[in-house]
Amino acid sequence: MTFxxxxxxxxxxNKAAKHVMLGLTLFSLLLVLIIGLSLYFKSVPILKLHSLxxxxxxxxxxxxxxxxxxxxxxxxxLWVTGIAxxxxxxxxxxxxxxxxxxxxxxxxxxxxxxxxxxxxxxxxVYGVWGVLVVVPFIADKLAPHxxxxxxxxxxxxxxxxxxxxxxxxxxSILFEIFAxxxxxxxxxxxxxxxxxxxxxxxxxxxxxxPGILAALVLSISRAFGETIAVLMVCGNIPVLPKSVFDSxxxxxxxxxxxxxxxxxxxxxxxxxxxxxxxxxxxxxLFNTISRIILKRIEKKFAL
Amino acid sequence: xRKIEEQFFKVLMILATLIILSALFFIIVTVVKRGLPxxxxxxxxxxxxGGFYIGKEGGLLNAIMGSIxxxxxxxxxGLLISVPIVIYCNIYLPEKSLxxxxxxxxxxxxxxxxxxxxxxxGFTLMVYMGLRTSLLGGIIAITLLIIPIxxxxxxxxxxxxxxxxxxxxxxxxxxxxxxxxVMLKQIAPGITTAILLSIxxxxxxxxSVLFTAGYTDSIPTSLGQPAATLPLAIFFQLSSPIQEVxxxxxxxxxxxxxxxxxxxxxxxxxxxxxxxxxx
Numbered sequence: 301m302t303f304x305x306x307x308x309x310x311x312x313x314n315k316a317a318k319h320v321m322l323g324l325t326l327f328s329l330l331l332v333l334i335i336g337l338s339l340y341f342k343s344v345p346i347l348k349l350h351s352l353x354x355x356x357x358x359x360x361x362x363x364x365x366x367x368x369x370x371x372x373x374x375x376x377x378l379w380v381t382g383i384a385x386x387x388x389x390x391x392x393x394x395x396x397x398x399x400x401x402x403x404x405x406x407x408x409x410x411x412x413x414x415x416x417x418x419x420x421x422x423x424x425v426y427g428v429w430g431v432l433v434v435v436p437f438i439a440d441k442l443a444p445h446x447x448x449x450x451x452x453x454x455x456x457x458x459x460x461x462x463x464x465x466x467x468x469x470x471x472s473i474l475f476e477i478f479a480x481x482x483x484x485x486x487x488x489x490x491x492x493x494x495x496x497x498x499x500x501x502x503x504x505x506x507x508x509x510p511g512i513l514a515a516l517v518l519s520i521s522r523a524f525g526e527t528i529a530v531l532m533v534c535g536n537i538p539v540l541p542k543s544v545f546d547s548x549x550x551x552x553x554x555x556x557x558x559x560x561x562x563x564x565x566x567x568x569x570x571x572x573x574x575x576x577x578x579x580x581x582x583x584x585l586f587n588t589i590s591r592i593i594l595k596r597i598e599k600k601f602a603l
Numbered sequence: 604x605r606k607i608e609e610q611f612f613k614v615l616m617i618l619a620t621l622i623i624l625s626a627l628f629f630i631i632v633t634v635v636k637r638g639l640p641x642x643x644x645x646x647x648x649x650x651x652x653g654g655f656y657i658g659k660e661g662g663l664l665n666a667i668m669g670s671i672x673x674x675x676x677x678x679x680x681g682l683l684i685s686v687p688i689v690i691y692c693n694i695y696l697p698e699k700s701l702x703x704x705x706x707x708x709x710x711x712x713x714x715x716x717x718x719x720x721x722x723x724x725g726f727t728l729m730v731y732m733g734l735r736t737s738l739l740g741g742i743i744a745i746t747l748l749i750i751p752i753x754x755x756x757x758x759x760x761x762x763x764x765x766x767x768x769x770x771x772x773x774x775x776x777x778x779x780x781x782x783x784x785v786m787l788k789q790i791a792p793g794i795t796t797a798i799l800l801s802i803x804x805x806x807x808x809x810x811s812v813l814f815t816a817g818y819t820d821s822i823p824t825s826l827g828q829p830a831a832t833l834p835l836a837i838f839f840q841l842s843s844p845i846q847e848v849x850x851x852x853x854x855x856x857x858x859x860x861x862x863x864x865x866x867x868x869x870x871x872x873x874x875x876x877x878x879x880x881x882x
Binding site: 310311313314317318320321322324325327328329331332335338339342390391392394395397398399402403411413414415416417418419420421422423424425426427428429431432433464467471495496497498518521522524525526527528532552555556559572573576579580583584586587588591592595 | 605606608609612613615616617618619620622623624626627629630633634637684687688690691692695702705706708709710711712713715716717718719720721722723724726727728747750754778779780781783803804806807808809810813814834835837838841852853856859860863864866867868870871
């Protein structure tokens, strides 16, 4: 038995640490794959009985009779996400340009911490606000002008709450994109006699178009997966919403609402895991694409 | 004409910024207005009496303790996993490394995965391991949820460490493992910020603990028992027809908002303090 000298111990420690850390790093990479695969295997039973297309396109949701049509849930998700994006995008682009081009440093010093707080407020608190403020507002003030009756628990309520929830993410990415446009480009435009606004319109917005799109895709995928807040204000009726004042039932709400009973009905848990799998695939795809675009932009302007 | 157009859009931009800020103001006012009258000493010192959904007595201590246990457990586990990853990517791997880039992309993607999917995955994992809804299940799901936040915010700081510092320590004969101590000192404020951010996310998330930690009236005494959490205390009790029970939901919302407010301001304070002393 030989004794290791001090240097050898140090080298061994170094190597051991390296391998442990490499293992953990690979684990974090594999985690995406593991989550995807385990959700897929859980949804295999239902995919064996129904074709993918019929699951996605049929509207009948009667788990007791073995009918699983996801179309109303997909439409519910698309409605709330669409409304949220329509509300949030113009607000965030305008505010983002204001903050990066016009706002005084003191204004930024106040606004950014507030956006941080907005980002930190838990979804369930947004939900409370939706139930107490947005839902009654729609039921009493807004809907009577357009339709005979609305409970207020509607895709519009979900969209409004969701819009405010994605604003912090959207605005901070947009601000970074606008602020990353090189000063030389602005100076060139201004020196040609363009006004501040013309520079924004023709140089900054045009230059940041890919970034704006990537930011939108990222916010859409955030909105897709938001669960609790939307669940609290959407009404959760599995029919196709016909107007913005109708109730909807987005996919994440479906999963969250039914977990209690999902073990007693055959195929139900598989159906819910399939819903989670759809969400997972769409979100991973959207995220990967937009993150790669954003990284490219970051590198391009980082010179 | 050009002036008028510019003025018009400038007003529009300021208006948009004000709308966003007033939304925050509006939410906080709503929570405080409902939550403050509902707050009393019993809220934070007693567990609910006679069932959380119907009992009029008692408070939120079950949810407060449950949330604290889950946050402590998951932050500890999360750090145990994420700190070595950040160190590996920034100290062991060369500066331009494909593995480091892919790891960063993966943590961005993991960051985007919604908490309901982590909940569903955590639940699958628990069924596979033969666990019931429990404190341990909640800790596992929340750990998965916060790992990407921890990695991203620590990595951001670690990347700013000048490479001369690393080279200096290595040239003095230190192994990479021994360099870690120097590096950790450099990213310490970054770790603090990361922890504050992840606590904020961990304490407020409802969808991931819904399947995994469950809900209960009592305070868990072991890892195998279900645990109540503040967000679920809001979610379940808000829909109760009884006013006293609803009040518990409003009080929980106030507590949660207050915690998140403090965490978010503290995180900003720390990261600013750090950027001032950066070498």
